Amino acid sequence: MQPSPLLHNNDWSIVEKLPQDGTFRTYTRIEKNGKTALHMDCGPLEGVPLVTRVSDFVPICEWLRSIGLRAPEIYELDELNNAAIIEDFGRVSVKQAMANGVDRMQIYKTAGRILEVIQQAHCDLDLPNFQTSFMRKARERFAMWYVPVLHGASNPDGFAEEYAAMWDEIERSIGPYEECFMHVDFHVENLMYLGGEGLNSIGIIDFQEGMYGPNSYDLVNLLEDMRADVPPDIQHELLKDKSESFRNWYRVLGTQFHCRLLGQIIRWAVVEDKCQYMQYYDRLLPYVERALDDPVLAPFRAWLQREGIVLQDASRLDWQGRRDFIADDAI
Known part of the structure; x- marks a missing residue:
């Protein structure tokens, strides 16, 4: 699996890499024309104990939004490289x-x-x-x-x-x-x-x-x-x-x-x-x-x-x- 081209094809600039949690996912805050978003890399599709697929994220996200809850909007998707650009909910948990x-x-x-x-x-x-x-x-x-x-x-x-x-x-x-x-x-x-x-x-x-x-x-x-x-x-x-x-x-x-x-x-x-x-x-x-x-x-x-x-x-x-x-x- 190659690094996702999403970051480079669409003129996004990197603001910061977010701390990694207990999974293989990584998140990077990015910016374009004054708007921030998150680049989500869901990690390897093989060779790890628990594979996470961006294709699993999409339907759940859409379902949560359909029942009136705030889940991130998906801006761009790269299933081949297991990545997406999604709405940035900010820094405050x-x-x-x-x-x-x-x-x-x-x-x-x-x-x-x-x-x-x-x-x-x-x-x-x-x-x-x-x-x-x-x-x-x-x-x-x-x-x-x-x-x-x-x-x-x-x-x-x-x-x-x-x-x-x-x-x-x-x-x-x-x-x-x-x-x-x-x-x-x-x-x-x-x-x-x-x-x-x-x-x-x-x-x-x-x-x-x-x-x-x-x-x-x-x-x-x-x-x-x-x-x-x-x-x-x-x-x-x-x-x-x-x-x-x-x-x-x-x-x-x-x-x-x-x-x-x-x-x-x-x-x-x-x-x-x-x-x-x-x-x-x-x-x-x-x-x-x-x-x-x-x-x-x-x-x-x-x-x-x-x-x-x-x-x-x-x-x-x-x-x-x-x-x-x-x-x-x-x-």
């Missing part, structure tokens, strides 16, 4: 807006209403399903990456499969979930503050890995974010009218997600030399520890005790010296 003094409750209630619009809208796009997705398989990263570093020893055969089976048992005990479109990465740095009030005050980005899945997943991502502390009154406000089933799946999926990140952080450091995510153990560990008080998670609490797992901040362990205990086929 809702996280930054709150730091600048915008009312936190207003921001989170608006984000919650955006999720309600998404969950209530009919979506007939051809998208992956959470149950068969790579993301669901990746929940085993807690067992494959975090536990060997924690214990300073290789896992016994079948350990990750046993971990997944334990979660399957918990999920069966709480019944089915309501399915809807799932953003997958709905957090305060993927929501851009556009000013004003109402649904259009927030722009939605980084939705190209969207799929169908549990209607509680995105709210967990928003309220139990590794990047931001959310006050209890805001969590209560957004959860107070949810059903028991929603709350049960919220707790189960949230805890799976946090545990996956405990392992994912080690994987980022070992495989991609991205150690900056180590700082988030201080926020993730309390999420898991508090969740263990929920009766729904009693089998997980028992499993941890049986396996002798005491959760710790892996950044304070010799994770580099223990990396050889991680299996070669860890996902």
